[in-house]
Each structure stands twice: as C-alpha cells, then as structure tokens.
Amino acid sequence: MKFLLLILILIPALALGQTKTTEALDKKYDGLSLFFYKNTLKMLNQKDSKELDEMIKDIEKMRFVMVDKKKHAMEKTEYSTLKKSYQGEQYEEMMTGRMEGRNFDILVKEREGKVKGTIILASDSASLYVLDILGRIPLDKASALFNTIDQSTDVSKMIKNFIGDDKDKKKKKKYDEEGNKIESEEGKNNNN
Structure with missing residues (x-):
C-alpha cells in the first residue's frame, strides 16, 4: 500500500520537466505512457552492458509514450506537426533516419552549449513512439536505446x-x- 501511495505521489512530479508537446500528445490520445528514472533505466540493463550504462549515464529521467495510430486514425501530417511543435519549444532536429521499418527523428534542446533535453520520435505503420528525455544520450546510440527499451x-x-x-x-x-x-x-x- 505504501508503494502504491509513493507511485501516486511521484507520477505528477515525473511529469515536471517533460515537454509541453509530449504532455499534449499524451492528453490528446489514449496511449501508453511510462516514466523512467536513472535507477529504472539501470534495471533495464539485464545483461550488465557497459555500452548501455554509458548511454544512460546522462539521463535524469525519461518518458516513453506509445500511441496506436490506427485506433486514433492519425494522419501522416500529424507526425510533421508534432515535430514542428517540439521545434517550437527550441528543439533542433539533429538526425533523421529509418531502421527496422520505423522512421526516426532525433531532436535536442541546448542551453549554454549543453544538451538539456532529447526527443526521439519513431513511427511505423501501426504506432507512434516518443522518448522524451531530460538529459542527453550520444546521438549515434539513440536507436540502440530505443531498441533496448523496446526489447526489455x-x-x-x-x-x-x-x-x-x-x-x-x-x-x-x-x-x-x-x-x-x-x-x-x-x-x-x-x-x-
């Protein structure tokens, strides 16, 4: 019971620091939303991979949102609208690519020369995925982090x-x- 109470107290606190765009996306669509702190991310490292430890070392917290595109009849234009909304929050597009049937976009927000936030957008024919990260990861490892979470x-x-x-x-x-x-x-x- 104490654990449940602790979770209920922490969930609103976890939402602080995440982007307004991710918050709006989560409210608009009835999707899956998961929160991760550094310790939770370390628990995903079930194989004690030094590479994964290196990937997550600068992440304070992360929010994973998954939306069923078919259920909500999401238009293709909504993905580009979502990207523009992140850019309106001072995120810059750093990388675009395609891997395993998914389109990937990585956006970062810098302040005083340091990366303060990272957004990883992924989309396939069925779902839209967002990793809203408070902190940073090496850009060349972003898809590996997404796959680690996906395969956990x-x-x-x-x-x-x-x-x-x-x-x-x-x-x-x-x-x-x-x-x-x-x-x-x-x-x-x-x-x-």
Whole structure:
C-alpha cells in the first residue's frame, strides 16, 4: 500500500520537466505512457552492458509514450506537426533516419552549449513512439536505446498488454503489482 501511495505521489512530479508537446500528445490520445528514472533505466540493463550504462549515464529521467495510430486514425501530417511543435519549444532536429521499418527523428534542446533535453520520435505503420528525455544520450546510440527499451521484457509485457486491451475490449482486465494481466471471471463470461 505504501508503494502504491509513493507511485501516486511521484507520477505528477515525473511529469515536471517533460515537454509541453509530449504532455499534449499524451492528453490528446489514449496511449501508453511510462516514466523512467536513472535507477529504472539501470534495471533495464539485464545483461550488465557497459555500452548501455554509458548511454544512460546522462539521463535524469525519461518518458516513453506509445500511441496506436490506427485506433486514433492519425494522419501522416500529424507526425510533421508534432515535430514542428517540439521545434517550437527550441528543439533542433539533429538526425533523421529509418531502421527496422520505423522512421526516426532525433531532436535536442541546448542551453549554454549543453544538451538539456532529447526527443526521439519513431513511427511505423501501426504506432507512434516518443522518448522524451531530460538529459542527453550520444546521438549515434539513440536507436540502440530505443531498441533496448523496446526489447526489455518488462516494458514489452506492458506494451503487449496495452495492445491486447484494444483487441479484447470486451474483456474486463486487471493488473497485478508487476504489470501482469489478470482476467476476471466476469470478463470471461461476457465473451462466451
């Protein structure tokens, strides 16, 4: 119970420092939003990779947002509108690319010659992904960080649960403390 109370207190605090654009995106669409602090990111390093440790050493906190583009009928123009909105917050586009069927854009915000924030946008045919980072990562490692988060068992489980919720709307779902889906008997009976 104390843990749940702590989480409820920390979630609003985590939102501070993130961009207004990410906040607006999260409010506009019913997507998946996860917050990570430095210690949480270290837990993703299940293989004790020195390369991952080096990637995350300058990250204070990070927000991961995933939006189902098909569910919300997102237009292709919304991606460029989103980029322009970040640029309106003084983020500069540093890199654009394509990897594993996803388009990537990396934007950074500098103050007094130091990177203060990094945005990684990724989009494929089904989803839009945003990594809103307070801090910096080496630009050549940005896609590797995205893949690490994407391949993390715990994060993947949450993403699969999120995607499954859309496919099985009639089932009533509950989640335990570890994010595992628990299907109620009532939900099972409604689907028969």
